Amino acid sequence: MVEFGKKLKERQIQEWQRYYINYKLMKKKVRQYAQQIEVGSQDRRHVLKEFSRMLDNQIEKIVLFLMEQQGLLASRLAKLGEQHEALLQQPDISQISELREAYREVGRDLLKLLYFIEMNAIGLRKILKKFDKRFGYKFTDYYVTTRSNHPYSQLQQVFKHVGLGAVVGAISRNLLDLQDRQGSYLSIYDQPSVAFQDPVIDSVKAAVDRLTHSTSVLQFLGQHALIMQEELPSPAEDRVHDERYHFMSLFLNLANTFLYMVNTYIVVPTADDYSMSLGAAPTVCGVVIGSMAVAQVFSSVYFSAWSNKSYFRPLVFSSIVLLVGNILYALAFDLHSIAILLLGRLFCGFGSARAVNRRYISDCVPHKIRMQASAGFVSASALGMACGPALAGLLQTNFRISKLTFNQNTLPGWVMAIAWIVYLIVLWFTFKEPARENEESNTSQEANSGTVENDRLESGLKQPLLLTTEDKKQEDDDGDQEFDGSEEASEESRKPATSIGSAYRLLTPSVKVQLLIYFMLKYAMEILLSESSVITTYYFSWSTSTVALFLACLGLTVLPVNVVVGSYISNMFEDRQILLASEIMVCIGIVLSFHIISPYSVPQYVCSALITFVFAEVLEGVNLALLSRVMSSRLARGTYNGGLLSTEAGTLARVVADATITLAGYLGQSRLLNVTLLPSLVICVSSIIATLYTYNSLY
Template sequence: MVAFGKKLKERQIQEWQGYYINYKLMKKKVKQYAQQIENKTLERRQVLKDFSRMLDNQIEKIVLFLLEQQGLLAGRLARLGEERNSIEQEPNIGRMSQLREAYREVGMDLLKLLYFVEINAVGLRKILKKFDKRFGYRFTDYYVKTRANHPCSQLQQVFKHVGIGAVVGAITRNLGDLQEHQGSYLSIYDQPALRLQDPVIKSINSAIDRLLHSTNFLHFLAQHALIMQEEMLPTPTEEQIVDERYNFNSLLLNLANTFLYMVNTYIIVPTADDYSMSLGAAATVCGIVIGAMAIAQVFSSVYFSAWSNRSYFRPLVFSSIVLLLGNAMYALAYDLNSIWVLLIGRLSCGLGSARAVNRRYISDCVPLKIRMQASAGFVSASALGMACGPALAGLLQTNFRFLNLTFNQETLPGWVMTAAWLLYLVWLWIAFKEPAREEDNKKPHSTAETKQKDVMEKGLKQPLLLASDQNGRSSEDRDEDDGDGDDDDECDGSDEAPEESRKPATSIVSAYRLLTPSVKVQLLIYFMLKYAMEILLSESSVITSYYFRWSTSTVAIFLACLGLTVLPVNIVVGSYISNMFEERQILLASEVMVCVGILLSFNVIVEYTVPQYVISGLVMFVSAEVLEGVNLSLLSRVMSSRLSRGTYNGGLLSTEAGTLARVVADATITLVGLLGESHLLNITLVPSLVICIVSIIATCCTYNTLF
């Protein structure tokens, strides 16, 4: 893997090389500071002062060049404006065409300038994090806070591209007005959508979005998929080329697989208790019936993740066949009068969980420019399936026999899903296109090539210099080098990180060793929210039947309504709340609200009522959904880049944590059910409350590392 400093130099525009951030020099200084502090020849305060001054000088150099280039672009736009005025006096189609091309040339030069700013912004973030890692000091917080809003600060020019907006506006307006198909609109300001937007403007807007790292609904929703997005050094002269491995039908089939699997998971929830009783078991055995799918998924996630290293088509075919057979067994259990056939059918369904393949296909085969949309589609398909499953179960209220088989509200979910997977298998066989695998050997996956994972685990109270090894490198610094290939040996002429430090994890144990305290806390939070949600959903049919005498249709409507809150909640959080507060603030607030929802759910002295159950369930579910988005976003940020690829990747770890939570929750429901349905609600809520409180305390302990 080529070191970051070398990659930065390769991406620079040759004639502007003297105006970029001198990343290599600053990295050398960080190494010198470490040696000087170790030898006690330099004090901490002097290091901070000297490094701050160096950063200020680097930023000033960048900003002055940026202002100079903006002035040149503004001058060219002014001359083009004069030319346009003269053309409007005497219209000429040829000159108008030349004028459009001239504006596009200015746009392309502006795009180069935006790439210049972006490369410097990435370099600045990298060196700040390297300093923090080397010394265990929150220097980034100090530096950004003291300069972000100061009237004399030039930092905003780099991160907020002050002034460039005016140039973008001028190019956009003039190119819009010069379009040949203006329609009935008076100007671009009257158009509801820029359907005919010039490609140059689209490229500029994309560059601005990357530079700002702006949060919107789509971005927030995509975070739920934990498909890691790398901080890339942009290519200054060309846009991303569509990956030849990508095929729209194949992506659609992966999303359809995701949707059907979630429908398959939740379609039995409203009727699982009745089905268990009809086979001679207790109603609370529904917990193990529902959880059997999750138990098998713990194992299937691993072999499907490994299988996706070699193929995407074959594991999807296998998944469809296993799910088809599993659902058929689930439906046949009624006529066979066997609870064991029922459980084996659900276990088979779990063995067909191909979510690891679905996620991996998006990560490996979808072009970067649409990967966020694909990730959001993955999450939306899951949410829609979660809502459609119970809703579909509520519609299957019939009872008849055909060919000596029983079709009723308990068996129909199995028969419907059997037919659905059969149709999906046919569609898969016809339309799926296996991506070419030979390219994998020629270049690393895009999600691993330039991803930087920086984990900061020490606070302000820690000493400035961490314990070093014999080579003068701290253990945390070695961890960072593992992540980006940007080790200190570059200062000595080496541009390569050690081969071993760049390899993905080869087992669950080696993956676990890469987990820092902040990553473990985020996985604990993910476990907690999945546990709380599974308790709420899986025992809903038993609880509502015991306390309120709800019918299967009523339970189905309630669960479907919960599922339908996912997208609206993410719209609000992604479009508004996440732009107003830091992710770690939303994380902590969401955990507290989940805790409040759990507390509201307890049945204490007063009579348990429908409003109490519905409100507490809604608070718990919605808060957990908000929590999941920010939790996975922070998890992808603090996780080692070695976990962004390979079989034992971050996505697999989060899936295993969530699946294990569901298994434990469903087992808890079944075990507590042995004490009687009257004790089920309160006793199952106690572990949820304890885990939630522990996760809140753990979050507070690692709060300063979540950035």
């Protein structure tokens, strides 16, 4: 992997080279400051002030050039506007075509300027993170807060520049006016719902959206998948060759995701009845449901490693293991064995190939459709979550064939076994194993690294500015090794993490907080879903069909909620604002779920469950989007990547939640609800406090 400084230089527009952030100089200064403080020739306060002044100068250089270029674009548009007015008086088709191309040329130059801004914004985030990482000092919070909130902020011009929107609007309006209409009265303002289609305008709008963090429904859905995108913007295209992409193979990956989620949740409405039929307590359903998650903790690792070599063989193995697991689950009833039941669920967990599904999209789907594929991955998961309980509600029958019993407890196992047989046959004959490329080519995407967790300058001054000698040898979070002159050491420092331990050492406080939030939301959702059958039966005497309908309705809220948030909410508020608000709403949902006032009513349970589930889903999207920005680029590739870490955090949350349900069951069903909600509340409040502590690092 090429380090960021070299990438930045390679992608610079040559004639604008002197106006980019001098990333190399800033890195050199950080190194010099470290040496000066170590020998005592500089004090901390002087270094902080000088570094702030250098950043101010770099940003001012960028912003003044940006304003100059914006003025030139505006001047060109004004001249083209005069020609446009003249053509309205005397239309000339040949001149209209020339004028349209002139507007497109302005659009192409605007696109270059947007790439210029975006690369500088990434460079600024990285150098701030580098300073904090190197000195063990919380500088970014002070710098960003004081500069971005100032009425004359130049930092905002780089990070969240919106003034160029007027230029985009002018080009769009005039191109629409000229497009085969010779000056008709139709305007983008008259029909805003009809988007103007032009390749140049589409590219410009995409660049503006990236710069201002605007999102679409597809983008917001895709964020849930934590599939990394290229960090530095580039007009040049797909790093993944189109020959590696095969639609049917992608479809089979998404089908695997869907079926696995159906397999996970199809047993939830009946797990308590199944446990009792085998002589166990109904709260043993926590172990039955959670045993699948226990196995998934391990399967995620070996499937992630296996996907480095193949996609086809792991999917075949996954299907076979899931087939065996479901047969064992179904046979446990006639064998009257709780051990066989748990063994079947463990086998199902060992067949979890979500790491392969995610990796296939990351490595083999062209960049131009990767966001759609990521959204498809998340949608398949959401639909599977809804279809699982709904399918269980339909399997309300009871009959025998020979010595085999088919009822609401065993049919989920038999139905899923048949589904995996069919899937395995289709997979065997239609999946196309993509050609393997070298690791550098396969893993060219990096996480959009954000700034690390910070404190105010005043509190930071009380902390030691330098790390220990041991810490100095650690590589920077973005993978650059600055303190070892050896090229080999530099190359080594940019390699992916080789173990869970090395991946953990790359986690900054901001990343740890985001993983805590992910753990919290998965824990809260698992408590809600897994104990729903026991709780509703105890308090409301709901039937299995009613529980299944309730869970299916919860699952069906996922896509509409994401459409609303992706289309509107995420474009009105910052991700960190949505993150904090969603955490607070999840906390409110948990509090409302407690059984304090008798009798415990259906409206209270349903409303609190809806609030908890919906806002946990919203939280998941923004949480993973922020996680991809603040994590090290070394965690964007290899076996032990950010996707694996988030999967492990979520799976561990499910294991702990299901174990909590079973353990709380020993206290009696009357206490089950409050006892299981208490840990959810504690973890949720802790995550809110941690979010407030790292809030300004999520910039």
